[in-house]
Amino acid sequence: MVANDPGSKARAGLLETAHGKIETPIFMPVGTAGTVKAVHQRELVNDIKAQIILGNTYHLYLRPGLDLIEKAGGLHKFNGWSSPILTDSGGYQVYSLANARKIKEDGVRFQSHIDGSRHLFTPESVIDIQRIIGADIVMAFDECTPFPCDYSYANNSMKMTHRWLQRCCDHFDATSPKYGYEQDLFPIVQGSTYKDLRTESAETIASHNRSGNAIGGLSVGEPAEDMYAMTDLVCKILPKEKPRYLMGVGTPENILECIALGVDMFDCVMPTRNARNGMLFTTEGIVNIRNEKWKEDLSCIDAGLENEVSTFYSKAYLRHLIISKEILGAQISSIHNLAFYLWLVKKAREKISLGVFDSWKREMIKKVSRRL
Amino acid sequence: MVANDPGSKARAGLLETAHGKIETPIFMPVGTAGTVKAVHQRELVNDIKAQIILGNTYHLYLRPGLDLIEKAGGLHKFNGWSSPILTDSGGYQVYSLANARKIKEDGVRFQSHIDGSRHLFTPESVIDIQRIIGADIVMAFDECTPFPCDYSYANNSMKMTHRWLQRCCDHFDATSPKYGYEQDLFPIVQGSTYKDLRTESAETIASHNRSGNAIGGLSVGEPAEDMYAMTDLVCKILPKEKPRYLMGVGTPENILECIALGVDMFDCVMPTRNARNGMLFTTEGIVNIRNEKWKEDLSCIDAGLENEVSTFYSKAYLRHLIISKEILGAQISSIHNLAFYLWLVKKAREKISLGVFDSWKREMIKKVSRRL
Numbered sequence: 001m002v003a004n005d006p007g008s009k010a011r012a013g014l015l016e017t018a019h020g021k022i023e024t025p026i027f028m029p030v031g032t033a034g035t036v037k038a039v040h041q042r043e044l045v046n047d048i049k050a051q052i053i054l055g056n057t058y059h060l061y062l063r064p065g066l067d068l069i070e071k072a073g074g075l076h077k078f079n080g081w082s083s084p085i086l087t088d089s090g091g092y093q094v095y096s097l098a099n100a101r102k103i104k105e106d107g108v109r110f111q112s113h114i115d116g117s118r119h120l121f122t123p124e125s126v127i128d129i130q131r132i133i134g135a136d137i138v139m140a141f142d143e144c145t146p147f148p149c150d151y152s153y154a155n156n157s158m159k160m161t162h163r164w165l166q167r168c169c170d171h172f173d174a175t176s177p178k179y180g181y182e183q184d185l186f187p188i189v190q191g192s193t194y195k196d197l198r199t200e201s202a203e204t205i206a207s208h209n210r211s212g213n214a215i216g217g218l219s220v221g222e223p224a225e226d227m228y229a230m231t232d233l234v235c236k237i238l239p240k241e242k243p244r245y246l247m248g249v250g251t252p253e254n255i256l257e258c259i260a261l262g263v264d265m266f267d268c269v270m271p272t273r274n275a276r277n278g279m280l281f282t283t284e285g286i287v288n289i290r291n292e293k294w295k296e297d298l299s300c301i302d303a304g305l306e307n308e309v310s311t312f313y314s315k316a317y318l319r320h321l322i323i324s325k326e327i328l329g330a331q332i333s334s335i336h337n338l339a340f341y342l343w344l345v346k347k348a349r350e351k352i353s354l355g356v357f358d359s360w361k362r363e364m365i366k367k368v369s370r371r372l
Numbered sequence: 373m374v375a376n377d378p379g380s381k382a383r384a385g386l387l388e389t390a391h392g393k394i395e396t397p398i399f400m401p402v403g404t405a406g407t408v409k410a411v412h413q414r415e416l417v418n419d420i421k422a423q424i425i426l427g428n429t430y431h432l433y434l435r436p437g438l439d440l441i442e443k444a445g446g447l448h449k450f451n452g453w454s455s456p457i458l459t460d461s462g463g464y465q466v467y468s469l470a471n472a473r474k475i476k477e478d479g480v481r482f483q484s485h486i487d488g489s490r491h492l493f494t495p496e497s498v499i500d501i502q503r504i505i506g507a508d509i510v511m512a513f514d515e516c517t518p519f520p521c522d523y524s525y526a527n528n529s530m531k532m533t534h535r536w537l538q539r540c541c542d543h544f545d546a547t548s549p550k551y552g553y554e555q556d557l558f559p560i561v562q563g564s565t566y567k568d569l570r571t572e573s574a575e576t577i578a579s580h581n582r583s584g585n586a587i588g589g590l591s592v593g594e595p596a597e598d599m600y601a602m603t604d605l606v607c608k609i610l611p612k613e614k615p616r617y618l619m620g621v622g623t624p625e626n627i628l629e630c631i632a633l634g635v636d637m638f639d640c641v642m643p644t645r646n647a648r649n650g651m652l653f654t655t656e657g658i659v660n661i662r663n664e665k666w667k668e669d670l671s672c673i674d675a676g677l678e679n680e681v682s683t684f685y686s687k688a689y690l691r692h693l694i695i696s697k698e699i700l701g702a703q704i705s706s707i708h709n710l711a712f713y714l715w716l717v718k719k720a721r722e723k724i725s726l727g728v729f730d731s732w733k734r735e736m737i738k739k740v741s742r743r744l
Binding site: 064071296308313314317327330 | 407408413435436443444451452667684685688689692695700
């Protein structure tokens, strides 16, 4: 770690990967099928200042498929993104998207949501898949329990996730990277909203002593207080010197609160998905650009950001594009929202380094959470 | 005119507008509702090298509406495109998109395709609208006859278009630009595929002695030979020293053939609309990127172009995006196709200046028309 905030458990760190260093805390734009929706790769670099993006194993496995990705020399070569990539294990999408899934000790059988074809994901196969994708950080195979989840199911599921983790680690350690650079494996804490299960899971995950650790099964519908309580509890157990990744979180407020609890890495579809619906996160608050009040607002989208897109186009023009369902509307708002998220974590890092994160966070949450 | 090709009637020219000079022959990307679909304004400049874009009066009038455009200070200010803009008169969209249209001597009554609201376009009102939009080049109000069109209808329609033109010219000359820079009015030749009507119309249009002239009512379903024959006939009548604009044309082959007949300006939705469906125009021929044959083709989209997008992404990656309906697929292929069209007219201009256009055209048509 580079710096610790005296008023909270927030940390500034540096995460080294085969494709470069990542300054934490960091937000990772979601590039589901090898593309961050509506955003060019060069825009991720120039406008958004993304340091690492996500890929979804489930989507990439189904389309374009592993043969092509391997032929290209991995996902970096295939999509032209030369900075770090993290891939999830495919578990979450199997539960949320695939049809006719059957979860057994061996793994998960499911049918593709695209063509109904039948597939099996096992702890070993998702490691193989992520070897072929060539992600810098690969995730262990887990079951992400829904909310609410009864104790007995959560307990059994967590124990299976732990057994799957052992199989993931064994297989990961027994196999080699495909493209000449190292990959890291992050295990995932589960346990739903039960303190004893979360404690047991965090201790188990920590005992595997991998280079980073993730917290899964949150941001699935539980109250924010539960998310924060579980994150706090787990962060206290996961080793300080390693990056902590809170999966699928969240709003700007969620991110600032969880940075304060010791989280280093985030991902979420919210900035891009909401962008396409006209919801903008700005340095002054939340803007629903469809509202009549922005119709004649010729001021730029967000003067508080420095990227060209947020300062070039006006709110009125963007509103016109979104109302008219023009593709450029999705492009502009996606770039803007991601640039805002990356700005937010960069500012957080600066404030941590200055030792003033906690007070800044309180003010910033008021600003970025209000609806304009 | 800057140069004339000795082997054809092709010319290289320079068209001056209030927002800059345009090197002809030129292709104008279509920016229907104030946006060239899926393309950022900076990409029009940097990747595509567009010199002038089109706006559609019908679309802009309905959405975002004239109040907002006027408040912004014209379309250039509203969408941030600071190079020349040409607007059509709205006539074509009224006939092809609007509901319940009634064409009378006074003008055209129609209902909006968006919300069914009732509107009236007259020769005078479309001039007023284009004054508010602030286009550098505004088009006269005409009736674009369908193909096929019986002689009597075509004749009566043409005569009404000529009467409307007189009203357009009178109103244009009696009104002033709104934003302190000059606008030009181009009249439009009609007459369907009838030689005597086209001759009469071209003579009438030429007699108005405006700064440029357009050819309408072609590329509406007639055989290519008819399009070329009418264009040739009309170009022979329209004055040499003024730019000739062939509306709504066309394929790369159409454009090269019509440059050879003396046309200077083109517009067409084909490069962007077809792009969104995965049809690419390249320096080597036409690519349907959805075809299985491109699935594993990791070569760049078009090594014959110099823009970053056509050389950065691979065919296999673009195919994956198009098949997966990812927005980035539409973005990449739209930029590529427009960059190709602008490359094609730039090359044509070079060859005209070198006096070798005609032989180059013959070779180039073979190349760009073949399906790969």
